[in-house]
Amino acid sequence: MPRVKRGTKRSDRRTRTLALAKGYFLTKSKLHRSAQEAVERALKFAYTGRKQKKRQYRSLWIVRIGAAAREAGLTYSSLIHGLKLAGIDLDRKVLAETATADASQFTLLIEQAKTALAAAEASAKAAADAAKK
Secondary structure: OOOOOOHHHHHHHHHHHHHHOOOOOHHHHOOHHHHHHHHHHHHHHHHHHHHHHHHHHHHHHHHHHHHHHHHOOOOHHHHHHHHHHHOOOOOHHHHHHHHHHOHHHHHHHHHHHHHHHHHHHHHHHHHHHHHHO
16 A cells, blocks of 8 residues: 655645634644644534524514514514514514614504404404304
């Protein structure tokens, strides 16, 4: 079997790892094995962090929408339900942006949701009365 020395490939890989570990504390930025472990761990946290970022933004949007809905006399869930009944298909990001940046537009959305909720409640009441008879 021929002898393999891995000259530049090995050194390039180590250089790349040490470049990623630049700024780490003590041996984690100087020695390849420590740097490799630290970089792998950091990349793992970076991957999960990108997923958590999406969750955290969605939860922030929900808090903002809920606060704006409470000011108008609705809960978050009733607002979302009313918007679905009204056929308004906006995602949470747009709703939160509208609630913070354009209060008059958000008020119109809330009025449409309230109207749709009232209509749904009236039809449910009528159906319940019809079932009694």
